[in-house]
Amino acid sequence: MRFCLTSEVMTPDKPIFMHGFGSRTSKSEGVHDQLYIKAAMLEANKTLLILTIDALGSDRSFVVGIKDALKEKFGFEHDEVLINFSHTHHSVFLTGMDAGLRRGAYSMAQEGWTESEEELDYSEDEAYYLFMRDTILRMTEYCRDHLEEGELAIGRGKSGFAVSRRKPVGDGVVWAPYYEGEIDKELLVLTLTDSSGAMKGILYNYGCHTTAMGPDNLLLSNDFAGQTSRVLEEAYPDVTAIFLQGCGGELKPLRSAAGSVFKSLSIAEMEEAGTELANDVKGILNRGELRPVRCKFKTAMADPLLYTEQTEAAFYDPMTNHPDYNAFYWNAAKRTIRAIEDGTIKDRLPHCICIWQLDDDTKLVAMEGEVSTEYSLLVKKLIGSSCTVLTLGYTNGVYSYVPTRKMIREGGYEAGCNFFFHLRGPFVPEIEDIIVGQIVRLDYNLSNAE
Incomplete structure (x- = not known):
């Protein structure tokens, strides 16, 4: 196989209104760490492109615009490109030029939260989209022109970095650390090495909200994920470290749990947390128990509708x-x-699901939105008995939370906040059947395809 990795700074050059915390009332006041777009191109029987973006997420106006531009210039089909967002709450929420695909209710130029969409001016967001699009096209061209022979390998381990924030109380839940909660603790690490055996890329997959710091932080930052990647790149010269955000819709860094409540970590504490996750990644690499991925790529995508209550x-x-x-x-x-x-309210929402089969023993399942860790556990149970499965949330768009049937029954923040996102009400419980059914169908079709 051949591969190439590259990265570019995407940090806004002036103060912006960061998205992620509703209690913020002012624009950013500086930069703690640079925000990045990172790209990994993988070529075997077909070419795949992974893009990671240090942002809260995006709507489909952004994702469709980027993917259409990549198809027009390089021929990539939509299912051959994954756009994964770190979901840092110290950055922007991205939109594109197509107002019909825009989620709305936020602009990086706003001074505070507005009551009506008419109060927002998206000209700054659209200019930033064009910058992002042109940067991604330039990065993709660089990767295409600098592919080198190498090997893809995968290692797996466990990390106690995250904790659930949904603590059961009676028939419901409260926002508090739930130390006993079952979560997906699997930490998966992909490495890319060149023909001389030198490691060039580390792609690490784990699910957790990038909210070690809280709303009081007004510095642009990729939170713990930025620190984790920095530590890895310092430890392994000439390596590009890429965070693949997993299914962490209800997960927070364990270090932010303080007894029965969560606290906002200081910058120093956030960096300590990010270093801990980097050490977990290094532990997997140091054990040397990585399995070669015998690259023969297959891809598939579905876009089912998820329905809300009336x-x-x-x-x-x-x-x-x-x-x-x-x-x-x-x-x-x-x-x-x-x-x-x-009558303009939405009562249904398309949900992008993409599966990459990297070889017979390695699959990647990527889902749109703030996906619960419970989906990660379900997917790995259903299709991961005979292979390694990487599960990604926050991929190809971040519109709303994606709770399971159990979470919808329990209520709580992740199940009840759909009105933030122009949705009529909570999702119906059957969305779990729709999502899981589509994943099983796509996996079956890929496994039986020539």
């Missing part, structure tokens, strides 16, 4: 001025009420 507008009335909420909540509730009343 919640009435009156349900959101108490949220418009609830004293326990902030302007972000109040404005989201007001927008939802208006959208229900004027």
Whole structure:
């Protein structure tokens, strides 16, 4: 196989309103660490492209625009490109030029949370999209022109880096550390080495919210993932370290758990946490138990619809001025009420699922949105009995949380916050059947394809 890796800085050159915490009320005030786009191109029987972006996420206006540009210039089909977001809450949420595919309700240029979409000007976001698009096209051209012979290998281990934030209480849950909660602790590491045996790339896959720091941080940063990659690149000269965000919709760094509550870590504490995860990655590499991936690529993609409950507008009335909420909540509730009343509310959402079969023993399942760790456990149980499965969330778009049937029944933040995202109500429990069924179908078709 042949491969190439490259990275480019994407840090905005002026203060922006960061997305991720509704309690923020002002723009960024500097840079702690640079934000990056990183690319890994893999070529065997076909060519695949992984892009990772240090941002909270994006809507489909961004993803479709980028993938269409890659197809036009290089011939990549949409299922041959994965765009994975680190989900750092100290960066931007990205959009593109197509207003019809825009999630809305946020602009990097805003001064605070607005009540109506008409108050937002997306010209700065669109200029930033063009910068991102052109940078990605340039990076892809570089990779295409600098492919080198090498080997892909995979190693696996465990990490206790993350903890669930959904603690059961009675029939429901509260936002608190749940140390006993079953989560996917698997840490998977892909390495790329050149023909001389020198390691050039480390791609590490783990699911956890990049929220070691909290809303009080006003410095642009990739949070713990940025520190983890820096430590790895310092430890292994000439290596590009790439974080592949997994299914961590309800997971936070364990270091941010303080007894029965979570705390915001300082910059120094965040860096200590990121270093811990880097040490877990290095532990897998140092054991040397990596298995070669005999690259023969197959890809498939599905885009099923996920449906919401038909919640009435009156349900959101108490949220418009609830004293326990902030302007972000109040404005989201007001927008939802208006959208229900004027018929523009969404009650279904497309959900991108992509599977890459790297060889008979290695598969990658990537899902759009803030996917629960419970899906990762389900997928690995269903299709991972005879192979290694990497599970990615936050890939090819980040529209909303994607809870399981159990989470929807329990309620809580991840199941009940759909009104933030222009969705009518919580998802119906059957979305789990839809997602799992589509994954099993795609996997079956790939496994039986010539």
